[in-house]
Amino acid sequence: MPKIPVPKFEIGSTVYHLTNPDEKGMVTGYSVRHFGISHYYVVWSDGDEKDHMEIELSEEKRFSD
DSSP, X not given: OOOOOOXXXXXXXXXXXXXXXXXXXXXXXXXXXXXXXXXXXXEETTSOEEEEOXXXXXXXXXXXX
């Protein structure tokens, strides 16, 4: 039986999108596929829920210009 992958971001975690670091969101879920976690679902401050790949997100706020 395959191992269940451990998510980098837990449900309820605060995350920042790397291209818009001034906006924070909350992880509401993630998709698990045979190769691992494919997408994280994030609700942003405007109320929209969008799916993102792990490489697009960070738990640390990055500086913006």
